[in-house]
Amino acid sequence: MTTATTRSRTAGSAAGTPHTRVEGRDKVTGVARYAADLPFDGLAHGWLVLSTIARGRIRAIDTAPVLAMPGVVAVLDHRNAPRLTTDYVGLLGKPDPTCAVFQHDRVPYLGWPVALVVAETPEQAREAAEALVVHYEQQPHDVDFTAEHPDARAVDGHMPAVTAKGDLEARLAASAVVVDVEYTTPEEHHNPMEPHAATARWDGDRLEVVDSNQGATWVVGELANLFSLDPASVRVRSEHVGGGFGSKGVRVPQVAAVMAAKVLRRPVRVVLTRRQMFSLAGYRSPTVQRIRLGADADGRLRALEHRSQSLTSTVHDFVEPSAGVARVMYDADAHHTANRVVPLDMPTPTWMRAPGEAPGSFALEAALDELAEKCGIDPIELRLRNEPERGPVxxxxxxxxxxxxxxxxxxxxxxxxxxxxxxxxxxxxxxxxxxxxxxxxxxxxAAPSTATVTALADGTFTVRIAAADIGTGARTALTLVAADALGVPTDRVRVRIGDSAFGPAMIAGGSMGTRSWAWAVTAAAGELRERLALAGDIPPEGITVRSDTTAAVAAxxxxxxxxxxxxxxxxxxxxxxxxxxxxxxxxxxxxxxxxxxxxxxxxxxxxxxxxxxxxxxxxxxxxxxxxxxxxxxxxxxxxxxxxxxxxxxxxxxxxxxxxxxxxxxxxxxxxxxxxxxxxxxxxxxxxxxxxxxxxxxxxxxxxxxxxxxxx
Known part of the structure; x- marks a missing residue:
């Protein structure tokens, strides 16, 4: 990696040089605390009970025997849980109703949360949860994902469902070489090293949540909406996160813990088991993708169609936008793409590392290889011949x-x-x-973010930003960026992250986190340097500058x-x-x-x-x-x-x-x-x-x- 390191480095800068993680020693020695590690006085433990049928209704829940078990303090279900508000649009759109737990008696898939047992210890909670008897009215279910499913439909997600230019059929008919193939990818799951966990504590009308998430700002907004709270009264902390890959947004553990803590007026912690994560942490939908390519004899594309079908749940629409990659990679006179979904009695899929691009690139790039073979052209040369000058869509x-x-x-x-x-x-x-x-x-x-940088009298600097380091090394990268922006060695910079109290910031998602946060940190550090050049001695409380990159990002x-x-x-x-x-x-x-x-x-x-x-x-x-x-x-x-x-x-x-x-x-x-x-x-x-x-x-x-x- 010597050549890359040399190319990346600017003389005298920290960025571009290899640095071990600033929190690395804490992680390998056990000093770093994760969401399920932090102690709380009076802590109770919640254990989720999940449905054992794939579709139907809850007829009855036998809570009395469980409430009599040692250590059990409460059982929350649809009959006694606090009511939630779900009619809102949050940071990433409408909420998945799965997060609004215990609001009704319907069961839309196997593994749906039907109750939360709360006890003094996790062992007592688990034993009681496994003893809870739930009676169901079972209904026929459908989990059969096929290309021909009659309920398939187009849904606009974070990009348009359909794009089209040119006469596709005419261009295919006129092409010297045609590839018409179907590719499939299976259901895939992200299982980060740290399971999903959350601890909630109320202090009057103020709520504190210690959580494993990919964005404290995001979680604050969702919890405030769900529980009809002023966002200023909600604080979310996630200093260390053991992986996310797209799965650690607002999930059942946070909402269930907040509910239980509200009812019991004491801190409550909810941690998912590995098996529960397969139902409640989201996953990558399977896909069926049809690629049609038409090219001249020299391999230049004249027609491109990329159609992708994925599944979603019956309670919430999520689109795996696999056809989106074709909208960037290659152009053609006729260029058509479409993303469709099939609602099934299954949990809602979610973002999973390179959502859309990962399965979409398999189909598109394999089809390009098949076209290269048919044309008798080297696969690399074929791609070079089809480099677009502008965005194809x-x-x-x-x-x-x-x-x-x-x-x-x-x-x-x-x-x-x-x-x-x-x-x-x-x-x-x-x-x-x-x-x-x-x-x-x-x-x-990039997305708008805020950051504060404080110059202290001892010559050190503290950076505060509600970033999330989910294992990517973001905390270390921001240390290097801040040191360069301030013109000081890295050992004089302390970066604090993972706390919503630091102000709104982009989530760790879409490969936009470090880019967005670094922008905010650089802006704050630049302004602070200007102020320090004009200031005299630094007061004991330091000098603090806050940035907001909203206008700059839009440009x-x-x-x-x-x-x-x-x-x-x-x-x-x-x-x-x-x-x-x-x-x-x-x-x-x-x-x-x-x-x-x-x-x-x-x-x-x-x-x-x-x-x-x-x-x-x-x-x-x-x-x-x-x-x-x-x-x-x-x-x-x-x-x-x-x-x-x-x-x-x-x-x-x-x-x-x-x-x-x-x-x-x-x-x-x-x-x-x-x-x-x-x-x-x-x-x-x-x-x-x-x-x-x-x-x-x-x-x-x-x-x-x-x-x-x-x-």
Whole structure:
């Protein structure tokens, strides 16, 4: 990583040089406290009871025997829980009614929260919760996700459901080469190391919540709306968060804990078990995606259609916008995209690392590989020939589009020029060898945030911002940014995060967190330096400056800004056993200004590992009879582990944006985009068989042996 580090560094600056995490020692020695660790006087423990049917109504709940059990102090359910307000639009839209727990007797899916048992200890709460008898009126349910489902419909999410320009059918008919294929991806789950947990405490009309979340500002707003509170009376703290990946928004634990604490007038803590997270933490919807490409003989696209279908729950619409990636990557005279959903009796999906882009890039980039094969053109050359000058759908100019540099540098580093394009030729004993590539993109957005920077009389500085470090190294990156903005060494800067009392700030999501927060910190630090230049001695309370980037962020809306990348993979396939092994991977990214090369590389590599897992392992299977998962735990849900992860390299190319005052782009999600497609394309090159359904498990390799396609 020496070359990347050198390129990223500005002489005399902290940013661009590798730094270990400022809180690293606290984490490895156990000093760092997470949401379920902090002590509270008089703390009670809540344990959730989840439905055992997939659709129906609650007829009765036998609470009396449970209330008589040792240590039990309360049972909350739809008959006695506080009433909530759900008719509002929050930071990210209308709330998922799942969060409004215990409001009615309806059960819309297996694992729906039906009660909360509160006791003096977690052991007593769990025993009582497992003893609680709930009687149901069961109704027929539907968990069958298919491309032909009659209830499929278009829903606008955070982007339009449908975009269209040009006559698609005419352009396809006039194309020399056509690819018309369907790809599928399964239900996938994010299970961060730290389970979801929340502790709530009321002090009169004031509410304090210690929580594991991706944005204290977000949680404050949702809780204030749900409980009809003044946001100024709600404080949320989340100093350390053990992973999130999109799952740690406003969830059942916070709301249930706040409810119970309100009823009992004492602190209450609710922690999810690993199995409960499979029902209550959200997940990535399965997808069925149809790609139609029409091209001239030289591979230049004339028609592009990307249609994606995902599922949502019957209580809330969530769209996995897989067709969105096509709106950025490639243009054509006729360009059509659509995202549709099917409501089923299942929990609501949610954002999961690179929502839309991760499954969408698998379909699009695999289809590009199939087009390259049909045209007889190298896959990298095909992508280079189809580089758009402007946003294919938005029409906006790109602030920078360094995908070409990523592809060319990656090809050089990976040894792509030596590749024989013909499949099924390379062998290493019993293993067939193949290589594949894919392109990647992810939006580089920013959102308004506030920050305060205080100069203290002892020569140190304290930065306060309601950021969330979910394992990305944001706390360390902000330390480096602040030190450079203040012109002081990093050991004179203390960054405090994860507290809504510090003012509104962007969530850790959409790869926008560090970019947004760094902007606010830089603005506050710059103003503070000006004030210090005019001030005399610093008073004992210090000198504090607060920033607000609302106006500045709005000024960048006239161009498309994205991170880009190129993924390369080499695989070995044993067609006798069906085993697929990734031997090496390389990712080259254009991701703006790299603040901390050490943690940045970790983010890129983490995404690429997740891409391996997505390509070969991850698949949540549902039982149609019960409506629930088969094996909802980390034994039954397979993920890539040490033995599955080969030599992986990640590096980056210079990616300046002279119009961007911060220059930072998000890197938390770009690493997974295209990774699964690169692996799948490599499997085709090794075997000559196309796998259009993920994961490429051994059974699929064995079934497809001797064929040309595993659909």
């Amino acid at each position: 938005s029409g906006l100019p790109f602030a920078g589009r360094n995908l070409r540099a990523c592809l060319l540098e990656g090809a050089r580093r990976f040894g792509w020029a030596d590749r024989d394009p013909r499949p099924g030729l390379r062998r290493d004993g019993r293993w067939l060898l193949g290589t594949g590539t894919a392109a990647a993109s992810f939006p580089a957005g 960048l809306a006239q161009k498309e800004r994205h991170s880009f990348g190129a993924q390369f993979a080499e695989v070995a396939v044993d067609t006798a056993t069906g085993e697929v092994r990734v031997r090496r991977m390389l990712g080259i990214f254009a991701a703006g200004r790299i603040v901390n090369p050490l943690t940045a590389r970790g983010q890129f590599l983490g995404g690429m590992v997740w891409g391996i897992s997505m390509a070969l392992h991850e698949e949540a299977v549902r039982d149609r009879a019960s409506g629930g998962h088969v094996g909802p735990d980390l034994a039954g849900y397979h993920v890539a582990t040490n033995a599955d992860v080969p030599l992986i390299e990640a590096d980056w190319v210079p990616d300046p944006d002279p119009d961007d005052p911060v220059g930072i782009k998000g890197i938390g999600e770009i690493g997974i985009v295209g990774a699964a497609a690169a692996v799948a394309n490599a499997v085709w090159h090794a075997t000559g068989v196309r796998h259009r359904s993920l994961p490429i498990r051994p059974s699929r390799v064995l079934t497809a042996a001797g064929g040309a396609v595993d659909a």
